[in-house]
Amino acid sequence: MLRTQLTPQARHLRHNGAFYSYYAASLGRPAATAVVVLIAPTAYTTSLAGLSGALGPAADCAVDPAGGSTTWWPMWALTGWAWIAALT
Numbered sequence: 001m002l003r004t005q006l007t008p009q010a011r012h013l014r015h016n017g018a019f020y021s022y023y024a025a026s027l028g029r030p031a032a033t034a035v036v037v038l039i040a041p042t043a044y045t046t047s048l049a050g051l052s053g054a055l056g057p058a059a060d061c062a063v064d065p066a067g068g069s070t071t072w073w074p075m076w077a078l079t080g081w082a083w084i085a086a087l088t
Contacts (some may be wrong), residue, residue, distance in 0.1 A: 055081075
């Protein structure tokens with residue numbers, strides 16, 4: 001469904017690389033800016049939470065593949081989150 005809607009619209013946009021272009025073409029620039037300002041932080045925060053949740057068990061398995069680790073896997077998730085927060 002997304003492909004059938006975006007492909008015809010992409011032919012009419014000058015800069016069709018990002019979703020801001022689609023929002024600006026349909027809603028106008030001020031409304032598109034407001035929508036992107038609300039959606040982008042939510043999307044980035046959600047993806048960070050999901051990746052941190054996946055990082056914990058993955059790091060725990062990488063450190064101790066036999067599964068006998070006494071380390072609590074959320075410690076790895078919080079460590080990864082702290083590294084990501086420090087690097088951004």
